[in-house]
Amino acid sequence: MKVCVLPGDGIGPEIVGEAVRVLEALRGDGIRLEMETALLGGCAVDAAGDPYPEETRRLARAADAVLLGAVGGPRYDTLPREQRPERGLLGIRKDLGLFANLRPAVLYPELANASSLKPEVVVGLDILIVRELTGDIYFGEPRGIETRGGERVGINTMIYSESEIRRIARVSFEAARKRSRRLCSVDKMNVLECTQLWRDVVTDEAKNHPDVELSHMLVDNAAMQLVRNPKQFDVMVTGNMFGDILSDEASMLTGSIGMLPSASLDEKGKGLYEPIHGSAPDIAGQGVANPLATILSTAMMLRYTFGQEAAAARVEGAVKQVLRQGLRTADIFEAGMKKVGTREMGDAVIAALRAAN
Numbered sequence: 001m002k003v004c005v006l007p008g009d010g011i012g013p014e015i016v017g018e019a020v021r022v023l024e025a026l027r028g029d030g031i032r033l034e035m036e037t038a039l040l041g042g043c044a045v046d047a048a049g050d051p052y053p054e055e056t057r058r059l060a061r062a063a064d065a066v067l068l069g070a071v072g073g074p075r076y077d078t079l080p081r082e083q084r085p086e087r088g089l090l091g092i093r094k095d096l097g098l099f100a101n102l103r104p105a106v107l108y109p110e111l112a113n114a115s116s117l118k119p120e121v122v123v124g125l126d127i128l129i130v131r132e133l134t135g136d137i138y139f140g141e142p143r144g145i146e147t148r149g150g151e152r153v154g155i156n157t158m159i160y161s162e163s164e165i166r167r168i169a170r171v172s173f174e175a176a177r178k179r180s181r182r183l184c185s186v187d188k189m190n191v192l193e194c195t196q197l198w199r200d201v202v203t204d205e206a207k208n209h210p211d212v213e214l215s216h217m218l219v220d221n222a223a224m225q226l227v228r229n230p231k232q233f234d235v236m237v238t239g240n241m242f243g244d245i246l247s248d249e250a251s252m253l254t255g256s257i258g259m260l261p262s263a264s265l266d267e268k269g270k271g272l273y274e275p276i277h278g279s280a281p282d283i284a285g286q287g288v289a290n291p292l293a294t295i296l297s298t299a300m301m302l303r304y305t306f307g308q309e310a311a312a313a314r315v316e317g318a319v320k321q322v323l324r325q326g327l328r329t330a331d332i333f334e335a336g337m338k339k340v341g342t343r344e345m346g347d348a349v350i351a352a353l354r355a356a357n
């Protein structure tokens with residue numbers, strides 16, 4: 001079980017450090033991961049002039065899973081586009097064929113006040129959004145800005161092939177099988193032919209998963225329903241652009257960006273696991289970042305790449321335990337709780353893991 005560890009920039013090294021310690025603490029349970037660290041993002045630009053250097057490419061390709069902190073920072077915002085840290089992220093996703101992005105939005109009862117919605121609307125919220133990650137209007141050709149009839153026009157192309165839709169549909173049906181067997185596919189078939197094909201193919205794929213209840217929803221309604229009654233959803237699947245927007249919306253329902261993990265998978269179960277937040281340059285180096293989203297990303301890694309459901313559940317259980325104990329990093333702090341730093345939070349998760357043994 002080989003893991004390529006990419007701490008990245010900003011708070012990346014701090015939060016990944018804690019996640020690696022959690023993985024090491026699982027050794028006693030027979031989870032033996034071989035971990036190698038490499039550079040991605042701004043730190044790679046500094047060291048090698050390339051946000052996704054050859055050495056990182058080699059290690060990432062050879063690994064079964066990749067654990068990433070976050071990339072980027074204001075220092076890199078003025079670099080030419082091909083040297084920006086985000087290019088490293090897009091590069092590794094494309095290079096590893098990571099087409100399925102899984103983003104859970106879970107609201108822990110202890111953090112119900114962090115949501116901007118009323119507690120009764122969100123307590124118990126547990127949604128999984130599956131976003132297609134390598135197609136759609138973000139990659140479609142032709143694209144660009146050109147002059148037509150004496151003025152500039154901007155062009156992008158929304159395009160999905162049947163095989164691209166079918167493979168993301170399969171991942172979603174499988175994910176729904178591991179949960180409460182309900183899948184909602186989101187499209188805009190009333191206006192966009194591309195998404196009519198999406199609906200047709202997802203509907204056809206449902207025949208292979210008769211135990212999962214499939215429903216469809218138009219994206220505008222889905223955006224509304226997510227804030228009106230989010231608990232009606234279990235697994236949602238959608239294309240790259242709609243998924244970009246809906247998954248951010250869903251994560252905000254929980255109000256705690258430092259708590260949410262994600263997985264991006266290829267066709268064989270290899271995955272890149274990372275928190276959904278960025279590199280938080282405003283708090284980097286201060287030891288105050290919340291490491292829980294990254295620690296929860298390791299649970300997703302154990303579940304989706306290594307098939308270690310029991311270990312994944314133990315990590316998630318340990319996170320719940322530290323929240324119950326009242327430990328909070330600054331981003332989720334409330335009066336009456338105990339404020340802790342990054343390291344102390346990592347220590348507490350490891351102690352909870354050991355105590356549960």
Ligand code: NAD
Pocket residue numbers: 011015069070071072073074086089257258274276277278279280281282283288289290291293329331
């Ligand atoms: P951000 O997610 O880094 O930060 C937004 C706010 O949330 C900040 O106030 C930050 O302090 C806070 N925050 C984020 N993670 C936290 C954590 N674990 N603990 C405590 N607080 C946390 O978003 P941003 O400020 O828009 O972007 C900063 C940089 O990150 C930019 O360069 C951006 O391009 C990059 N970025 C990278 C990724 C990625 O690597 N996947 C994703 C988003 C943004």
